[in-house]
Amino acid sequence: MEMKLEDLGYSDALERFRIEHHLRDFEIGRVIAEHKERYTVKTAQGEYDAEITGNMRFAARGREDYPAVGDWVAVATYDPDLAIIHAILPRFSVLKRQAVGQFGEVQLIATNIDYALIVQALDRDFNINRLERYLTICHASKVEPIIILTKADLLDEKQIKEIVESIKARVKDVPVIAISNETRRGYEELTRLIRKGKTYCLLGSSGVGKSSLLNALSGDTVMKTGAISQSTHKGRHVTSHRELIVLENGGIVIDNPGMREVGIADAAGGLQTTFDKIVSLAKGCKFKDCTHTSEAGCRVLEAVGRGEIDKAAYENYLKMEREKAHFTSTVAERRKKEKGFGKMMKDYKKTIRKNNL
Ligand SMILES: Nc1nc2c(ncn2[C@@H]2O[C@H](COP(=O)(O)OP(=O)(O)OP(=O)(O)O)[C@@H](O)[C@H]2O)c(=O)[nH]1
């Protein structure tokens, strides 16, 4: 089935960029899946198995110079379903996190995302601290969060209300929707928030009901990437799940692997939005370098004491600040090391030249 790039979220701004940067000879596509430096790219013509050019690989200085799910790329296509990625078009948002177990390494979750659907299950998975971490990532990435609480059918209305209220008390200005994939409770409220041409990304641990939600939402989808190519592109992609779907109302949803651990990448500003109140109070602390843990004249501690700031939110804030500080220092250290290595190479080459080796 043929579809327009606009249906996948392509914009006039991107098209202008393509023309200005002499990418007219290339086709444009969107990266819908990634498996170890191989990408699935969807264009107006179909789906392609893609790799980047050698030049791109050579010039890449870090993870962010490689394509990620959600990217718009300029590709040259080859029959029947192979493509080479020549350029990544500018990203308007980048959802990223610290890679699990590798401090200082950033992992891209997805790019060009408008809204993140943060999914937690009301029964076992539910955890407000983790929720705040996801929110921090969203705020730092300029992605609008929407909180979705699944499995509402397993609780009674009173319990659901309590949880929703407790979240709303700590998180301002973010929609919180309790749904059930069994009874479809809350679906109407949710679909009302989904807009044509906007890209949504599902975030949440394994088992919270992301696939069930996606399946239900896509009941009458315009396009199912997993199901598309089978007749012509036999066996090329083994798509065990749908990676990008366009909903009936025009919203674009990208599924993402479960995020077991949520780390904070360079979330400068992210913490601030989530913990607005703490941050603005902190400005009034007696000491400039107040750690808000034991100091006299600490406005934050005072507010916690008065019960104005939730104790758990306060502790979560301190924990994330510590993590951020650690992350920033490991990145700084690595940069220093790289610089040192660069200088060593220069000196080495100089010596070789001088001695005509
Ligand atoms: N009772 C109830 N069960 C649900 C609901 N949503 C999903 N489940 C069940 O929860 C289990 C996990 O659901 P999935 O949709 O596979 O969860 P997921 O988030 O996609 O998990 P991963 O694919 O591992 O990331 C399945 O057994 C579902 O049937 C719900 O709203 N209510």
Ligand SMILES: [Zn+2]
């Ligand atoms: Zn303080």
